[in-house]
Structures are given as C-alpha cells and as structure tokens.
Amino acid sequence: MKRMIAILMVLALLLACTALAEEGDETYAWSEPGETNFISALPALREIPGEAEAYAYALELWPVISAEPLPEGTRELDIDRHDTSYHIAILNMDDQAQYNVGFLSNGVVQHISRKDKDPLRYTGERKDGSGLDAGAWEKAKETIAEWVEKLSPGVLDLVEPLKVWSVLDNGETQRLFISALPLDAAYDGSLHIVAILYADGRCEVIDYSCYGAG
Numbered sequence: 001m002k003r004m005i006a007i008l009m010v011l012a013l014l015l016a017c018t019a020l021a022e023e024g025d026e027t028y029a030w031s032e033p034g035e036t037n038f039i040s041a042l043p044a045l046r047e048i049p050g051e052a053e054a055y056a057y058a059l060e061l062w063p064v065i066s067a068e069p070l071p072e073g074t075r076e077l078d079i080d081r082h083d084t085s086y087h088i089a090i091l092n093m094d095d096q097a098q099y100n101v102g103f104l105s106n107g108v109v110q111h112i113s114r115k116d117k118d119p120l121r122y123t124g125e126r127k128d129g130s131g132l133d134a135g136a137w138e139k140a141k142e143t144i145a146e147w148v149e150k151l152s153p154g155v156l157d158l159v160e161p162l163k164v165w166s167v168l169d170n171g172e173t174q175r176l177f178i179s180a181l182p183l184d185a186a187y188d189g190s191l192h193i194v195a196i197l198y199a200d201g202r203c204e205v206i207d208y209s210c211y212g213a214g
Contacts, residue, residue: 037083037110038158038187039210045107045153051077054086058101064151065114065206071098085110109152113207118196124170132164132176140176140203144195147205155210158182159191173198 048054054077062070071090078087087102087110102110141162148156156162159180168175178193194207 032188033082035188036186037189037210038182038184039104039108039110039152039155039189040083041158041184041187042108042152042154048086048103048105048107051079051086054088054103057103057107058086058088061101061103061109061112061151062099064147065099065101065112065208071115073098087111109208109210111209111211112151113194113209116196116206118173120170120172121175122168124168124175127167127169129164129166129177132167132174136197136201137164137176139201140195140197143203144178144193144205148193148208151208155191156180158184158187162191162193176203 046057048057055075059070071092073093074091074095076089076091079085080087084105085102086105088100089097090099092098096115097113098115099113101112104110144162145156159182162178162180164176164178166177168177174197176193176195176197178191178195180191182188182190189210192207192209192211193205195203195205197203
C-alpha cells in the first residue's frame with residue numbers, strides 16, 4: 001500500500017512539473033500556443049536563416065523607425081522556436097530598451113519601436129480618439145499608412161481601417177494610440193501603432209506591433 005502511495009505521489013509530481021514546463025515554456029518569445037497571427041498570411045520578404053542575418057536585418061530596419069544614428073548599447077537576441085522569429089533589443093547602461101524589433105524568418109516584421117525620449121511623453125490630458133481633429137487625423141493617417149506599407153507591404157489589407165482609440169495631449173505634441181483588428185476573425189493579434197503628431201502637422205510612428213500591445 002505504501003509503495004502504491006509513493007508511486008502515485010511521484011506520478012502527481014511529474015504531472016505537475018510537466019504542467020509548469022508548458023506554462024513557463026521560454027521557447028515562446030512572442031507567440032502563444034495555439035494562436036495564428038494574421039501576419040502569417042503575408043508573403044515572404046527575404047530569408048533569414050540565422051542569428052547573423054537577423055542582426056544585419058535589425059540594423060537595416062532601424063532607419064525605418066528613426067532618423068537618428070543607431071543607439072549604442074548591449075544587444076540581446078531572443079529566438080521564438082515556435083513561429084521561428086527573431087527578437088532583438090539594444091539596451092542602454094540602465095537596461096532600458098532604446099530599440100526593439102522582431103520579425104519572422106521570412107522577413108515579415110512583427111514589431112518595431114524606439115525609445116520615446118520626450119520628457120513630456122507621459123504628461124498631458126488623455127482624450128478619447130473621437131475628439132481628434134478630423135483634418136489632422138486624415139493627414140496623419142495618410143503618413144502612417146505610407147509608413148506601414150513601406151515596412152510591411154500588404155498588412156493594411158488584412159485589418160480593419162485604422163482607428164485612433166485615445167490621444168495623450170501635452171499641449172506640444174499629441175500621442176495617438178491606434179489599433180485595427182484582423183478582417184478575418186480566424187486570426188489572432190491586432191495591429192497597434194503609437195504615433196506622435198506635432199503642432200506643425202508632422203507625424204512619426206514610434207511603436208508598431210502586430211500583437212496588439214506595442
């Protein structure tokens with residue numbers, strides 16, 4: 001009887017360990033078990049077979065998100081073994097990300113962002129996106145759509161029209177929080193963009209993600 005109890009306890013422990021391993025599977029860097037992101041429908045852009053090519057591609061993509069020189073710092077790479085994607089970050093001395101980018105091994109970008117250095121970036125009044133001036137939004141949307149199409153050709157054909165859900169207005173700039181769900185409900189993820197709208201009408205994207213949260 002004691003032997004049977006011991007065997008059952010060992011089996012229970014093994015099952016618990018297996019469950020924990022599945023929950024804490026570190027090979028999922030960005031993807032989620034059982035999910036299919038909508039960008040899987042996009043055509044391949046290039047082949048990225050390994051880490052060297054991934055780093056080279058990340059450096060090539062930096063000018064898309066910033067006109068400044070590539071930031072210096074520690075470079076980190078995570079590889080998601082489930083969707084075969086590469087996720088690269090450049091960190092400063094305080095381990096704060098200055099640049100983040102992720103892409104599939106076929107070159108399709110999953111996310112890209114740069115650090116927002118504006119000291120007023122967290123200040124201001126939070127407003128509903130519907131209150132944004134229609135003319136300003138139409139002009140900004142045109143710029144954003146052009147930027148997105150350059151980064152990821154065809155991705156806007158897979159999602160609903162871009163919509164501003166909220167605005168953070170500090171009097172000098174407006175940060176637009178923009179989202180769009182996939183047109184095909186069978187897909188997971190959503191397009192999420194953070195853009196800065198300046199008083200002179202200029203607009204620049206600082207955060208782009210196909211996972212929903214930038």
